[in-house]
Amino acid sequence: MKLIPTLVAFMGVFALSLPLPPAAHATDEVVGEILDMACYIGRDARGPSHKRCAQKCAEHNMPLGVLTDDGAVYLLYPKHGAEEDFEAVKKLAGAKAKLTGRTHEKDGLKGLEVHSAVPAE
Numbered sequence: 001m002k003l004i005p006t007l008v009a010f011m012g013v014f015a016l017s018l019p020l021p022p023a024a025h026a027t028d029e030v031v032g033e034i035l036d037m038a039c040y041i042g043r044d045a046r047g048p049s050h051k052r053c054a055q056k057c058a059e060h061n062m063p064l065g066v067l068t069d070d071g072a073v074y075l076l077y078p079k080h081g082a083e084e085d086f087e088a089v090k091k092l093a094g095a096k097a098k099l100t101g102r103t104h105e106k107d108g109l110k111g112l113e114v115h116s117a118v119p120a121e
Helices: 003-017 037-043 048-059 083-091
Strands: 028-036 064-068 073-078 096-106 109-119
Touching: 028 037, 028 048, 028 073, 028 109, 037 048, 037 064, 048 083, 073 083, 083 109
Parallel strands: 073 109
Antiparallel strands: 028 064, 028 096, 064 073, 096 109
């Protein structure tokens, strides 16, 4: 009979030593102008006068970013396996948008894995 409480205690200690499943990643929201990065970096091109060019660049799969009101720039990229969701970003090039997804930073570069994109109000 002493074996059962000892076994239960051992199992409890063992269970506590197991790694926890990864926490669900929070979804971030970023609002700003969708940029075509080639024109923005090379010529600081942005705003309403650049919208038509930004849309053409997006159609040609040029890299896209978002410029927030506080001046932060995020490189935008699709979620693996859900690349079709990124098409909404391309259609909003040159306009202000509300994006949801996961933000990351690597070696000083900010990025946003886009899960959804809608026009900003």
